[in-house]
Amino acid sequence: MKAIDLINAINEGGYAGEVTCDTIKAGSPHKELNKVAITMFATVDTVKKAMEWGADMLIVHEPTYYDHMEVIRKETPVIKAKRELIERSGMTVYRYHDRMHHREVDQIPEGEVYYLGLKGKTEKTPYSASYLFTSDEPVTAMELAEKMERDLNIAHVRIAGTRNKKATKIALCFGTPGGVFDLLQRDDVEIVLTGEACEWMLGEYARDADALGFNKTLIVMGHIGSERDGMRLLAEKLKKAYPVFETKYIECGEVYTYTDTEE
Ligand SMILES: [Fe+2]
Ligand SMILES: [Fe+2]
Incomplete structure (x- = not known):
């Protein structure tokens, strides 16, 4: 199964407007899938964990470059370094947002x-x-x-x-x-x-x-705390539906840390 086949399959039943953020952010739509990682955000940490696991594809819910439509107005050193990391990984990164929300059951x-x-x-x-x-x-x-x-x-x-x-x-x-x-x-x-x-x-x-x-x-609940469990459940569904590849949920953690949390 190729990345584009999985994208088409999960998009079935969902709808997006004429302009959608549900696009491939990096990598090829034709990548053959052996391992698919799912996370809420493509943070530096989740990208590295997906790479270490050997993921061919990373499905995320939220923007990678801090803009809903990923418009990079200025490529800061942070954005450049992140983009290079993701490109180096060779993974197909797909944002699954609009069609995840907009369907009979969100x-x-x-x-x-x-x-x-x-x-x-x-x-x-x-x-x-x-x-x-x-x-x-x-x-x-x-x-x-x-x-x-x-x-x-x-x-x-x-x-x-x-x-x-x-x-x-x-x-x-x-x-x-x-x-x-x-x-x-x-x-x-x-x-x-x-x-x-x-x-x-x-x-x-x-x-x-x-x-x-x-x-x-x-x-x-915090943005991540209030949405990530939808991605967690998506990973469970894909695991059952597609034994042809391995599926793994990678936790991105909350964005804020606290004096009483370890990291
Ligand atoms: Fe959100
Ligand atoms: Fe959302």
Whole structure:
């Protein structure tokens, strides 16, 4: 199987606009696949780990060169060194973003909900990549945050607003999608899960709502913490579907380090 065959296969059922970031960032579409590595970000570390493993292809979800469409306005020494590292690897690097999100079931929240062990119903909202989830089991924000730190390995989840009231109406706004403030303000939304958030707007709204007696929480998971489990699940799916090549999930780690984390 060649890289392009796998790209076509995973894109089936997904859709992208006329302009999409889902393109090959390096290497050849005709590379024969024996080993496929999957990660959230092509960090220097994940690229090196994929190279050491002998990957022919690296599938990533996010930009490699710090721009959604990978427009390099200025090739700084950092960008040059990274580009040379990736080119030296000979791997085919493919970004799987738009068609991963935009399909009947968005594969990012699917992975997050799966590894969080939540059961319930996910519905679309008017906002791209934001969903409403109704949990079968009522859960508090503290319980959810503890699950995230334990099962999703997020170092520090941030909670603004209500901590200990049971909730079932949860907005899934993983990464940094649109409509997060609108969803937070909806009467039928109790908890909003997101990757990155504007503190003065979203955080303070949740804090005030809670102080005024409403059941309202914003949980900030970090961009990577809120999306990588979709890639983790993708690796599991590919492992089962394509025994013709080896598949490996490579963890990119969170971007921030803390005084109480080792690295
Ligand atoms: Fe994202
Ligand atoms: Fe995403």
